[in-house]
Amino acid sequence: MARIGVFVCHCGTNIAGVVDVTRVAKYAETLPGVRISVDYKYMCSDPGQNTIIDAVKKYNLDRIVVAACSPRMHEGTFRKTIERAGLNPYLMEMANIREHVSWVHSDDKELATQKAMKVMEMAVAKVRRSEALSKMFASIEKRALVIGGGIAGIQAALDIAGAGYKVVLVEKEPSIGGRMAQLDKTFPTLDCSACILTPKMVAVSQDPNITLMTYAEVVEVCGYVGQFDVKIKQKAKSVNSKCIGCGVCVTKCPNRKSLSEFNEKLAPRKAIYTPFPQAVPNVPVIDRETCTFFKTGKCKICEKVCPTGAIEYTQQDEIIKEKFGAVVVATGFNIYDHSNYGEYGYGEIKDVISSLQFERLINSSGPTDGHVVRPSDHKEVKNVVFIQCVGSRDESKHRPYCSRVCCMYTAKQAMLLKDHYPETQSYVFYIDIRSAGKNYEEFVQKAQNDYGVVYLRGRVSKIYERGDKLIVKGADTLSGAQVEVEADMVVLANGLEPKANAKELAQLFHMSYDQYGFYNELHPKLAPVETAISGVFVAGCCISPKDIPDTVAQASATAAKVCALFSKEKLEVEPLIANVNQLTCSGCETCYNVCPYSAIEMEDKEVRRGDMRHVAKVLESVCKGCGACVGSCYCKAVDLKGFSDRQVMNQIETATTELSTND
Amino acid sequence: MDKELQELIKKLLTEKKAEWAIGYEKAYDEFSTRPAFIIDPADTARLIFNKYCINNLGLYLTKLKKNKLAVVCKGCDIATVFELIREKQFKRENVAIIGVACEGVLDKRTNKLLEKCENCQVKQPKGADFTLGNAKNSEKPKSYADVVEFEKKSSKEKLEFWNRQFEKCIRCYACRNVCPVCYCPDCFALRSMPEYLSKHVDADKNKLFHMIRMQHVFGRCTDCKACDTACPVNIPLSMLTKKLAKDAKELFNYESGADTDARPPLSTYDEGDSESDIM
Ligand SMILES: Cc1cc2nc3c(=O)[nH]c(=O)nc-3n(C[C@H](O)[C@H](O)[C@H](O)COP(=O)(O)OP(=O)(O)OC[C@H]3O[C@@H](n4cnc5c(N)ncnc54)[C@H](O)[C@@H]3O)c2cc1C
Ligand code: SF4
Ligand code: SF4
Ligand code: SF4
Numbered sequence: 001m002a003r004i005g006v007f008v009c010h011c012g013t014n015i016a017g018v019v020d021v022t023r024v025a026k027y028a029e030t031l032p033g034v035r036i037s038v039d040y041k042y043m044c045s046d047p048g049q050n051t052i053i054d055a056v057k058k059y060n061l062d063r064i065v066v067a068a069c070s071p072r073m074h075e076g077t078f079r080k081t082i083e084r085a086g087l088n089p090y091l092m093e094m095a096n097i098r099e100h101v102s103w104v105h106s107d108d109k110e111l112a113t114q115k116a117m118k119v120m121e122m123a124v125a126k127v128r129r130s131e132a133l134s135k136m137f138a139s140i141e142k143r144a145l146v147i148g149g150g151i152a153g154i155q156a157a158l159d160i161a162g163a164g165y166k167v168v169l170v171e172k173e174p175s176i177g178g179r180m181a182q183l184d185k186t187f188p189t190l191d192c193s194a195c196i197l198t199p200k201m202v203a204v205s206q207d208p209n210i211t212l213m214t215y216a217e218v219v220e221v222c223g224y225v226g227q228f229d230v231k232i233k234q235k236a237k238s239v240n241s242k243c244i245g246c247g248v249c250v251t252k253c254p255n256r257k258s259l260s261e262f263n264e265k266l267a268p269r270k271a272i273y274t275p276f277p278q279a280v281p282n283v284p285v286i287d288r289e290t291c292t293f294f295k296t297g298k299c300k301i302c303e304k305v306c307p308t309g310a311i312e313y314t315q316q317d318e319i320i321k322e323k324f325g326a327v328v329v330a331t332g333f334n335i336y337d338h339s340n341y342g343e344y345g346y347g348e349i350k351d352v353i354s355s356l357q358f359e360r361l362i363n364s365s366g367p368t369d370g371h372v373v374r375p376s377d378h379k380e381v382k383n384v385v386f387i388q389c390v391g392s393r394d395e396s397k398h399r400p401y402c403s404r405v406c407c408m409y410t411a412k413q414a415m416l417l418k419d420h421y422p423e424t425q426s427y428v429f430y431i432d433i434r435s436a437g438k439n440y441e442e443f444v445q446k447a448q449n450d451y452g453v454v455y456l457r458g459r460v461s462k463i464y465e466r467g468d469k470l471i472v473k474g475a476d477t478l479s480g481a482q483v484e485v486e487a488d489m490v491v492l493a494n495g496l497e498p499k500a501n502a503k504e505l506a507q508l509f510h511m512s513y514d515q516y517g518f519y520n521e522l523h524p525k526l527a528p529v530e531t532a533i534s535g536v537f538v539a540g541c542c543i544s545p546k547d548i549p550d551t552v553a554q555a556s557a558t559a560a561k562v563c564a565l566f567s568k569e570k571l572e573v574e575p576l577i578a579n580v581n582q583l584t585c586s587g588c589e590t591c592y593n594v595c596p597y598s599a600i601e602m603e604d605k606e607v608r609r610g611d612m613r614h615v616a617k618v619l620e621s622v623c624k625g626c627g628a629c630v631g632s633c634y635c636k637a638v639d640l641k642g643f644s645d646r647q648v649m650n651q652i653e654t655a656t657t658e659l660s661t662n663d
Numbered sequence: 664m665d666k667e668l669q670e671l672i673k674k675l676l677t678e679k680k681a682e683w684a685i686g687y688e689k690a691y692d693e694f695s696t697r698p699a700f701i702i703d704p705a706d707t708a709r710l711i712f713n714k715y716c717i718n719n720l721g722l723y724l725t726k727l728k729k730n731k732l733a734v735v736c737k738g739c740d741i742a743t744v745f746e747l748i749r750e751k752q753f754k755r756e757n758v759a760i761i762g763v764a765c766e767g768v769l770d771k772r773t774n775k776l777l778e779k780c781e782n783c784q785v786k787q788p789k790g791a792d793f794t795l796g797n798a799k800n801s802e803k804p805k806s807y808a809d810v811v812e813f814e815k816k817s818s819k820e821k822l823e824f825w826n827r828q829f830e831k832c833i834r835c836y837a838c839r840n841v842c843p844v845c846y847c848p849d850c851f852a853l854r855s856m857p858e859y860l861s862k863h864v865d866a867d868k869n870k871l872f873h874m875i876r877m878q879h880v881f882g883r884c885t886d887c888k889a890c891d892t893a894c895p896v897n898i899p900l901s902m903l904t905k906k907l908a909k910d911a912k913e914l915f916n917y918e919s920g921a922d923t924d925a926r927p928p929l930s931t932y933d934e935g936d937s938e939s940d941i942m
């Protein structure tokens with residue numbers, strides 16, 4: 001007979017305010033196998049835990065039930081407690097009488113108490129069938145993978161490398177830098193984006209601990225924390241390592257049919273190109289989709305002019321397999337496509353431009369050398385209208401969230417314009433101004449007071465062309481008047497959204513994401529850079545829109561998490577994993593097919609003397625204990641340790657019987 | 664056709680293309696047949712095929728799977744063989760499928776054609792290694808009219824109907840024993856640690872047994888009717904198996920036994936999957 005102790009927690013008044021905890025404890029004593037049952041104000045406190053330890057010794061207990069909060073909260077705590085008392089930590093069950101009872105049934109104390117009794121009784125039923133499990137350890141490959149070479153990925157890579165660990169940084173574009181490389185100056189200090197970013201990009205390329213893979217993407221992921229097996233596709237650059245970055249090939253390439261992605265399609269680019277002059281690595285790639293040689297078989301001018309013979313048309317895409325202990329995902333953002341907005345001309349009015357296009361126009365190394373001219377006729381501008389919240393805070397576009405940086409960058413852009421062209425006048429249409437942050441409110445005030453930017457509170461209802469001007473019609477809700485502004489150019493503050501392929505990448509790692517494709521943190525407050533997949537961390541705009549300071553802070557946080565992981569020699573992993581009884585397995589491979597972690601292996605084995613069979617086997621260090629295999633096996637050959645069918649059936653049986661009446 | 668069949672199997676056994684051949688032989692009267700297991704080429708004269716060959720011989724493949732086999736199959740039985748290959752019970756190359764043209768088989772109890780034979784699309788077998796005889800496939804597709812009719816009943820009426828049926832069940836497990844996809848080494852229904860299902864025989868427990876079994880065979884059952892014909896108390900299990908086939912088709916566009924590389928609907932997930940109940 002088991003010797004079970006039941007410990008009922010008041011959680012202050014959290015539980016005891018609704019549930020009659022004394023009655024729950026008394027009822028426990030009537031259950032078979034229960035030797036002692038007590039209630040206490042805070043079971044998780046030091047004296048609470050000591051009550052458990054003392055009782056284990058005094059009553060020679062071998063199994064424990066703690067009726068308290070969610071296992072998510074304190075399972076770890078109480079496992080350690082009973083381990084200190086000399087018991088196997090897996091001989092403890094929690095009955096959640098807080099989240100599952102007192103918090104949700106505060107309107108009926110009697111029924112809540114009865115439910116708490118039942119929930120506790122089920123835990124007793126389960127623990128009776130619990131088995132001691134031994135701890136498992138896994139080794140850690142002390143190399144990190146960073147995906148995305150924007151400022152987030154750059155910072156994370158530098159910090160991890162700085163701590164002495166190897167890092168592979170994978171970027172899908174030909175250069176690292178991300179969005180920040182496209183920006184002109186940055187709020188709230190107006191320092192030049194390239195000036196603060198370029199040194200970091202160079203540091204990445206020079207760090208002996210960092211291997212940079214540009215024009216590359218992650219295509220397959222297996223494994224788990226400490227041991228991720230990752231396949232990376234290195235796209236053929238058609239330029240090999242002999243390249244010295246002189247750029248002659250780019251200058252001589254006659255093919256300028258493509259539009260520059262880096263310049264937001266405001267200028268053409270060659271078929272062989274580096275995205276921008278400070279690119280890291282400073283090695284061009286051939287865009288095979290447009291290159292004349294790849295299309296027609298004729299040209300090869302770049303090969304002729306290259307002084308080092310670095311052009312290699314025969315290069316192939318390559319799949320590179322690497323092992324990593326931890327992963328940082330920092331894939332950043334796209335801006336919202338404003339062609340969805342009819343009132344702003346469906347993206348068809350040439351002089352209605354996006355915020356990123358504006359950043360490129362005003363940038364002195366941009367396509368117009370920093371001259372803010374209209375894309376339609378290259379005339380300089382005088383009146384410019386900025387419209388905020390384009391694809392943000394707009395239910396009708398399924399973008400109810402605030403993109404956080406647009407109020408700030410709009411103020412920045414209006415100020416920069418005034419600095420370049422003192423005779424210009426800017427108007428900003430806004431819903432309200434969100435400028436929380438160090439020196440942020442002051443920054444916006446400066447735009448209004450010192451730069452004479454006119455802020456109009458209201459939405460724009462229509463933009464149309466009249467002659468060579470744009471007429472912007474909208475409401476000014478503060479004065480209550482309809483306003484009409486004659487503008488030379490309209491700049492939209494496009495909201496931030498995840499990269500188009502964010503979901504596919506998440507699926508490779510089994511990470512969860514929200515309805516837009518932003519990655520979910522493990523806990524929005526207490527674990528903001530961790531994900532539900534241990535060993536996979538996230539930073540920057542791939543989680544939610546944010547500015548550079550927050551992005552960098554998160555990136556460094558992921559580095560701290562990775563380094564903490566790598567500082568351990570071995571990793572303790574939960575032994576709550578699946579187990580196949582090969583005698584009852586029919587070898588149907590159903591579990592092998594459903595396991596989302598590829599933790600099942602099929603083997604041909606003599607399961608009994610003379611009985612050679614095709615059967616399943618669980619790879620212990622890969623199994624996550626999700627239980628998918630258990631549910632799928634019609635032969636009932638798989639079981640989950642800690643949640644065995646015997647435990648669960650016992651629980652269900654108890655759940656379906658009445659409370660015993662001698663209470 | 665019998666002569667041809669005997670010769671073919673004799674040849675397969677002699678040439679060691681098969682170690683065991685599974686076919687039909689005459690049983691106690693002219694209306695009865697039973698499975699015949701042949702290892703000696705000299706023994707093949709026992710083999711016959713006629714309209715009383717109701718058994719689905721696919722059942723025995725899992726029992727003899729360690730050998731090279733030859734099996735006589737009606738068109739409909741081939742689906743079972745394919746399904747078992749999909750379930751990795753044996754390899755395609757280890758089973759020689761001898762398809763026999765079939766004009767339909769008779770239920771001895773009623774002396775009527777089995778309902779499944781009415782609009783049969785595989786009177787002329789498809790996918791066999793050897794095909795004997797000629798038959799013309801039905802032009803009409805399989806009819807689910809009876810299931811559709813039953814679905815129209817209220818939940819209460821359905822429950823009453825099945826309660827009445829399962830009150831009769833004596834839990835002899837004949838239905839499970841003849842089912843070719845119920846090959847589990849240790850069926851849940853007989854386990855005691857844990858006891859998934861009480862051994863007590865009453866309408867509720869019986870119903871639970873059948874519900875679980877149906878869930879286990881969903882996407883795998885080929886609606887072969889073996890369970891239905893085996894039941895000694897005439898429980899219309901075919902109404903359940905046909906419903907499974909109909910749901911698999913309608914909700915997931917899936918047909919058991921059609922493709923040896925398929926993934927059955929309950930072990931895959933697709934964002935476009937139907938959300939409606941399957942039972
Ligand atoms: C118009 C505008 C102006 C702004 N101005 C300011 C400002 O003045 N001050 C400020 O603080 N913030 C500003 N921001 C915000 C700032 O741009 C972001 O905070 C910052 O760029 C976020 O960095 P990130 O690394 O998270 O993302 P990104 O910069 O988007 O970098 C992500 C990187 O990951 C790569 N990537 C994506 N998917 C993959 C993949 N599957 N595999 C490999 N690589 C991949 C991308 O190519 C990219 O290089 C502005 C934003 C906009 C739109
Ligand atoms: S699902 Fe069950 S029977 Fe099939 S291979 Fe897996 S463990 Fe074996
Ligand atoms: S519990 Fe089963 S399905 Fe889940 S990871 Fe482990 S082996 Fe795979
Ligand atoms: S019809 Fe019955 S015997 Fe045939 S496969 Fe389906 S459940 Fe099994």
Ligand code: SF4
Nearest residue numbers: 845847850851876879
């Ligand atoms: S009822 Fe289920 S467990 Fe029993 S033999 Fe059939 S498939 Fe296997």
Ligand code: SF4
Nearest residue numbers: 832833835836838894
């Ligand atoms: S064959 Fe009929 S009586 Fe026997 S268990 Fe199956 S349904 Fe019940």
